Amino acid sequence: MNQQFVPKLFSLVKSGISAKQIIIDIQSGVLVGIIALPLALAFAIASGVSPERGIITAIVAGFVISFLGGSRVQIGGPTGAFIVLVFSINAQYGITGLLTATAMAGIMLIIMGALRMGDLLKYIPYNLIAGFTGAIALIIFSTQMKNFFGMQIDDLPAEFAGQWISYLKHLSTINIYSASIGIMTICLILLVRKKIPRIPGALVCVIFFTSIVYLLKIPVETIGSRYGEISGSIGLEGLTVPSTEMIKALLLPSLSIALLGALESLLSAVVADGLIGSGHRSNIELIAQGVANLASALFGGIPATGAIARTAANIKNGGRTPIAGIVHALVLLLMLLFLAPLAGYIPLAVLAGILVVVAYDMSDIQSFKMICKTNKSEISVLFVTFFLTLFFDLTVAIIASFILAVILFMKRMASSLDILPIMSQKEEDSLFTAEFGEIDSRIAVFEMNGPLFFGSVAELLGVERWIGSKHKVIVLRMRYVPIIDSTGIMRLKALRKLIADKEAVLIISGVNSSIKKILLKNEVVGKSELFDDIKAALKKANSMLR
Numbered sequence: 001m002n003q004q005f006v007p008k009l010f011s012l013v014k015s016g017i018s019a020k021q022i023i024i025d026i027q028s029g030v031l032v033g034i035i036a037l038p039l040a041l042a043f044a045i046a047s048g049v050s051p052e053r054g055i056i057t058a059i060v061a062g063f064v065i066s067f068l069g070g071s072r073v074q075i076g077g078p079t080g081a082f083i084v085l086v087f088s089i090n091a092q093y094g095i096t097g098l099l100t101a102t103a104m105a106g107i108m109l110i111i112m113g114a115l116r117m118g119d120l121l122k123y124i125p126y127n128l129i130a131g132f133t134g135a136i137a138l139i140i141f142s143t144q145m146k147n148f149f150g151m152q153i154d155d156l157p158a159e160f161a162g163q164w165i166s167y168l169k170h171l172s173t174i175n176i177y178s179a180s181i182g183i184m185t186i187c188l189i190l191l192v193r194k195k196i197p198r199i200p201g202a203l204v205c206v207i208f209f210t211s212i213v214y215l216l217k218i219p220v221e222t223i224g225s226r227y228g229e230i231s232g233s234i235g236l237e238g239l240t241v242p243s244t245e246m247i248k249a250l251l252l253p254s255l256s257i258a259l260l261g262a263l264e265s266l267l268s269a270v271v272a273d274g275l276i277g278s279g280h281r282s283n284i285e286l287i288a289q290g291v292a293n294l295a296s297a298l299f300g301g302i303p304a305t306g307a308i309a310r311t312a313a314n315i316k317n318g319g320r321t322p323i324a325g326i327v328h329a330l331v332l333l334l335m336l337l338f339l340a341p342l343a344g345y346i347p348l349a350v351l352a353g354i355l356v357v358v359a360y361d362m363s364d365i366q367s368f369k370m371i372c373k374t375n376k377s378e379i380s381v382l383f384v385t386f387f388l389t390l391f392f393d394l395t396v397a398i399i400a401s402f403i404l405a406v407i408l409f410m411k412r413m414a415s416s417l418d419i420l421p422i423m424s425q426k427e428e429d430s431l432f433t434a435e436f437g438e439i440d441s442r443i444a445v446f447e448m449n450g451p452l453f454f455g456s457v458a459e460l461l462g463v464e465r466w467i468g469s470k471h472k473v474i475v476l477r478m479r480y481v482p483i484i485d486s487t488g489i490m491r492l493k494a495l496r497k498l499i500a501d502k503e504a505v506l507i508i509s510g511v512n513s514s515i516k517k518i519l520l521k522n523e524v525v526g527k528s529e530l531f532d533d534i535k536a537a538l539k540k541a542n543s544m545l546r
Contacts, residue, residue, distance in 0.1 A: 028319035029327025047086035061304030066325025068288035070281030103297035105257035109290030118282030131385025137362035147352035150178025185353025224344025232340030237300035268306030417450030454487035479510030509537035
């Protein structure tokens with residue numbers, strides 16, 4: 001069986017895992033499970049669904065991703081990247097539509113993995129990823145201002161600009177207690193991160209401020225006051241078969257979930273590989289993500305993917321096998337079953353403060369600065385993705401920005417093709433002359449550097465302009481041409497015909513083996529006109545003239 005489709009856990013169990021590592025993985029799984037609890041609650045609330053759905057997602061999807069995934073250390077669950085999508089889908093189609101879209105996205109991810117698209121997704125430009133991640137971070141920050149400041153807003157707009165207009169209109173409803181708790185939550189997380197980084201700052205804030213609010217009866221909104229008591233149970237949701245109209249309506253949102261889930265999970269896996277010096281299996285990872293989202297929908301959860309922060313925490317605590325991820329899911333299950341009622345006392349301002357820190361971490365400002373120091377093409381893709389995500393739609397942003405990135409890349413590749421005439425009489429060609437001697441004036445030599453494809457073939461017009469009536473042999477030196485496409489082939493054929501019409505001969509030298517096969521197969525030139533090096537080509541040219 002192809003190893004690309006074998007879950008990492010199965011391979012590790014077959015090769016053997018030491019008892020010592022199993023113990024370390026269990027310890028790491030317990031810690032990551034504790035870290036994941038407040039995040040799961042926060043992501044669910046920010047997505048516009050009930051808090052327990054976040055925990056259910058972390059349990060079900062987290063277990064499946066670790067059990068079937070292609071990474072040794074990936075921790076799966078709800079993430080900040082999905083907040084915008086989930087909020088939008090839930091607002092438009094309700095919880096039934098959201099669960100259906102999640103299940104459809106799971107099927108798409110399974111298909112993507114089966115078609116080995118995990119190998120292709122690594123070609124997504126980093127500036128595109130940085131663009132939509134930065135925009136999502138800003139949107140998360142924006143959505144949390146209501147809970148952060150305790151504002152009394154009944155219907156908060158889904159769009160970014162509308163949210164801030166609404167905030168300005170409701171400044172008078174700011175709750176000073178909520179604002180104080182939100183600000184102190186951020187400060188405490190940063191302090192714990194700096195002084196005692198091994199302790200999860202988010203959990204410290206949840207325990208500390210929940211206790212303070214409960215004991216002092218501080219008048220702020222809590223999970224319980226807004227959503228009621230959290231259900232401490234888990235079971236099948238009982239999905240109904242969606243209608244054809246529903247499937248059509250959810251096709252694009254489902255594709256958005258699948259694309260974002262694939263990108264986030266593989267990006268997280270790549271980051272993890274760099275931290276542990278190992279490799280992941282991208283195609284089975286996509287399949288695992290698909291099964292995880294299907295399972296999450298069946299149990300009433302929301303979309304899930306690989307979580308970079310929780311995966312990094314797992315690695316820092318010594319986790320090196322999927323056992324840690326499985327234990328993390330079991331720990332969350334125990335918390336749901338036995339501690340769910342206590343979660344109702346958590347102030348919403350604390351969760352908002354946690355998400356503000358998550359948004360800042362997601363924004364990756366350093367990457368923005370680095371990309372802005374590169375070139376105009378990189379910068380344009382970055383900001384087009386950023387603003388399309390911020391003001392329009394994530395799917396539109398990814399598709400449009402990827403097309404833009406491809407076009408700009410082709411433009412750069414096209415401009416990288418140089419076709420330089422070499423004439424022995426010219427001073428700048430003295431090195432060529434020193435090596436090969438004087439060239440007969442009836443021979444024109446052109447050096448080609450760069451890919452010869454549809455974006456660059458216009459450069460061949462330069463050859464036509466240089467050819468005069470006295471030239472009888474035209475030599476194209478193509479030693480630095482790495483690829484050629486069908487447009488390049490047709491253009492070379494046209495050039496050969498033009499040269500023949502002028503009663504001259506085309507000779508090509510220095511092509512690599514793959515291009516040589518293509519030229520011969522398409523009868524661009526014959527074997528007698530194709531040479532491995534320039535010396536042989538010039539010798540042939542001189543013999544023709546004699």
